[in-house]
Amino acid sequence: MSTSWPKWLPLRTSLRSLSPYGAPQIPNVLSLNTNENPFDLPASVVDAMLAKLPEVLTHLNRYPDRDALRLRSLLSDYINHSSKTSFTSANIWAANGSNEILQTLMLALGERPALGFLPSYSVHPLIAQVTGVQWFAGERNPDFTLDVAKAVALIGSAKPGLVFITTPNNPTGTKLTIGDIKKLSIATAEVHGLLIVDEAYAEFSDELSAVTLIEELNNVVVVRTMSKAFAFAGARLGYLIARPEIIDACLITRLPYHLSSPTQAIAEIALAHSDVLMAEVNLLKAERTRVEDQLTVMGLSVVPSAANFLLFTGFTKPASEIWRELVDAGILIRDVGIAGYLRVTIGTPTENDRFLAALNLLK
Ligand SMILES: Cc1ncc(COP(=O)(O)O)c(C=O)c1O
Known part of the structure; x- marks a missing residue:
């Protein structure tokens, strides 16, 4: 969206430099970019x-x-x-x-x-x-x-x-x-x-x-x-x-x-139903450890995470290129603007396997 606002619009001066917040929402890709829980409600x-x-x-x-x-x-x-x-x-x-x-x-x-x-x-x-x-x-x-x-x-x-x-x-x-x-x-x-x-x-x-x-x-x-x-x-x-x-x-x-x-x-x-839903949190925590281990085996460095996502680095090319190539492979992760790093949300075991396999070909 343009930030060159028309003169007649009485937009607050403090907001004129801003653009609307939001991560990309791309249809038909595997979305591992906004730290959502990958499991449908039971x-x-x-x-x-x-x-x-x-x-x-x-x-x-x-x-x-x-x-x-x-x-x-x-x-x-x-x-x-x-x-x-x-x-x-x-x-x-x-x-x-x-x-x-x-x-x-x-x-x-x-x-x-x-x-x-x-x-x-x-x-x-x-x-x-x-x-x-x-x-x-x-x-x-x-x-x-x-x-x-x-x-x-x-x-x-x-x-x-x-x-x-x-x-x-x-x-x-x-x-x-x-x-x-x-x-x-x-x-x-x-x-x-x-x-x-x-x-x-x-x-x-x-x-x-x-x-x-x-x-x-x-x-x-x-x-x-x-x-x-x-x-x-x-x-x-x-x-x-x-x-x-x-x-x-x-x-x-x-x-x-x-x-x-x-x-x-x-x-x-x-x-x-918090008991049922928290059981899925435990599954995601176990997946977080598995994905972290796999990224490390690939030679990448992972920041220790206590959340449902991982920030990682150590690519042989710019992170923005890896991000784009993953999108081309149908997988959306997040370039959070920290040079050399990308962030991935932990998905279901199958989604994580798909992400790991695609990344392994690119890194
Ligand atoms: C640290 C943090 N706080 C707050 C939010 C906002 O969450 P929501 O508005 O969905 O409750 C997010 C969303 O990703 C977050 O990462």
Whole structure:
């Protein structure tokens, strides 16, 4: 899309240099580029949703529960079960994907600048720009780990109101320990800021979730999504776990009735089937290890990943060429703009075999 906007269009000056965010969506290729869960929803889950739909559709004349109370209560049960916490619906906010959660947060709490550590999820600075929040970019080490002492020093000097940390990090897959997250939270509290921990890939990691810190540290805000582990990207359901005051602040900037009643109903059913869906997460974790091993056997270097994707390097030609040749072979992975690296989402075993065989001919 052109960024040379016509003069008559009163587009905000701060948006004139932007183009719409989005990874390529190419029909009829194997899509291993947006970290989706490759498994269709199990038939038992689909059947339960279909059984619920007639009632939900009949009442589409009514607005949905504006505060999504039942769904938020089920989300708190899910988090309490997986992280041994004791949250209630007052600690949870839900929206159309975690991107909407991030936007709601920045609109409500983005008075002072935000700080993130790159490379990380590129939508964080994008939402900052769109919502008028000043963005400071910190750095990661060359191996994509975070130098926590340096990060703490930067927080102290930049004094951001919001600090963003993604763990496991996208696009690198690297994770932070709970001890390091605690250090970042304390440093952020010293400058009266909030630490926003984006845990979109938490279920694929063996590390403790930052939700376990919230009771002790009131400035920790955890952003989660059902897009990845719950195989629910098309439904759009993200959520936030934090102190009730932070949830209340989000209520100010959320749009009224933002979460449709069908979305709320099917998300409740997906949560009731979390055991079945988490079994598939374990399968993907095993596949992650297998694909990593195979890439290493091919002579490539893989960044250690705690997510459902791998970032890898070591090609004999430019990464952009490999990316294009894979597309020509019907396989779409992601060129995330880190020189020499490509990122692949873990697919089903058959999809991974197809990707590995194609790459082996090209690298
Ligand atoms: C780190 C991170 N956060 C948030 C999101 C957004 O997820 P969704 O809006 O589907 O919940 C993504 C999507 O890939 C992501 O990688």
